[in-house]
Amino acid sequence: MFDHIAFPIPYQTLQRAGTVQLDLKRLDLIHPHISGNKFFKLKYNLLKAKQQGCNTLLTFGGAFSNHIAATAYAAHAFGFQSIGLIRGEELATQALNPTLQTAHDLGMHLHFVSRAEYRLRHETAYLQQLQQRYPQALIIPEGGTNALALQGTQEILTEDDRENYDVICCAVGTGGTIAGIIESSSEQQQVLGFSALKGDFLQQEIQQWTNKQNWSLTDAYCCGGYARTSPELLQFMQQFEQQYAIPLEQVYTAKMMMGLFDLIQQRYFPENTRILAIHTGGLQGKLKTY
Numbered sequence: 103m104f105d106h107i108a109f110p111i112p113y114q115t116l117q118r119a120g121t122v123q124l125d126l127k128r129l130d131l132i133h134p135h136i137s138g139n140k141f142f143k144l145k146y147n148l149l150k151a152k153q154q155g156c157n158t159l160l161t162f163g164g165a166f167s168n169h170i171a172a173t174a175y176a177a178h179a180f181g182f183q184s185i186g187l188i189r190g191e192e193l194a195t196q197a198l199n200p201t202l203q204t205a206h207d208l209g210m211h212l213h214f215v216s217r218a219e220y221r222l223r224h225e226t227a228y229l230q231q232l233q234q235r236y237p238q239a240l241i242i243p244e245g246g247t248n249a250l251a252l253q254g255t256q257e258i259l260t261e262d263d264r265e266n267y268d269v270i271c272c273a274v275g276t277g278g279t280i281a282g283i284i285e286s287s288s289e290q291q292q293v294l295g296f297s298a299l300k301g302d303f304l305q306q307e308i309q310q311w312t313n314k315q316n317w318s319l320t321d322a323y324c325c326g327g328y329a330r331t332s333p334e335l336l337q338f339m340q341q342f343e344q345q346y347a348i349p350l351e352q353v354y355t356a357k358m359m360m361g362l363f364d365l366i367q368q369r370y371f372p373e374n375t376r377i378l379a380i381h382t383g384g385l386q387g388k389l390k391t392y
């Protein structure tokens with residue numbers, strides 16, 4: 103079922119000498135549309151949908167959501183219909199942005215819902231209503247994070263990754279990706295999350311998926327909040343891309359790399375630490391002009 107996906111996943115060394123060794127695991131290269139971590143999050147959801155005879159994937163997201171883009175593409179590629187409940191009813195009367203246009207072109211039915219309705223997206227009663235309305239749909243939460251997603255994100259690290267690295271870094275949105283990485287990491291490893299948004303609540307979100315302690319989270323590089331940017335971030339992103347010829351995007355991966363470079367420069371990591379940073383993709387949402 104997953105022969106669209108390019109394995110094995112390429113690695114790229116950014117720094118071999120100096121104070122640390124830094125490699126990047128390029129999940130962004132596994133598929134042009136079902137990007138990076140979103141493939142791992144969808145994988146077992148797609149299998150369950152097939153097994154249960156569902157004909158539709160229904161999920162939630164904001165107007166720029168990489169998860170909406172990935173779900174629309176996956177549904178199209180694997181033979182499901184798809185429904186996207188998109189935050190903001192005002193969007194219904196506006197031209198579609200590139201993310202939503204692509205989702206629409208792939209056949210996703212876009213339903214624009216009020217912020218009040220969108221807030222119900224985790225409520226059991228609301229989800230039951232949706233399930234009654236769409237009995238053939240597999241309902242996947244916002245950002246794709248559920249138990250099946252965790253099963254998938256535990257496959258991001260390989261046996262070699264557990265042996266060859268001391269620190270694993272990844273960008274954090276809902277926490278499903280880092281939780282799978284933590285669960286599948288070795289006891290000796292440290293997992294470091296760079297939050298794309300502000301606040302401590304994510305700490306609890308992650309804790310609900312893992313009992314392990316070998317991880318930490320920082321929001322020091324989130325530039326004030328989700329999808330916010332700063333001149334410093336955009337400049338970092340541009341310089342990084344020029345130096346390494348690796349594309350980043352401003353919502354997740356640029357914040358992670360900026361944070362990681364800052365910590366390396368501050369000598370936060372002991373000499374010769376072997377670091378693996380996960381490039382989680384998301385390039386469909388990249389700012390085109392900066």
Ligand SMILES: *Cc1c(COP(=O)(O)O)cnc(C)c1O
Pocket residue numbers: 138139140168169245247273274275276277278279280354355382383384385
């Ligand atoms: C969605 C996304 C994340 C965050 O993943 P979570 O599992 O929600 O924490 C990180 N990076 C990119 C590029 C993403 O699209």
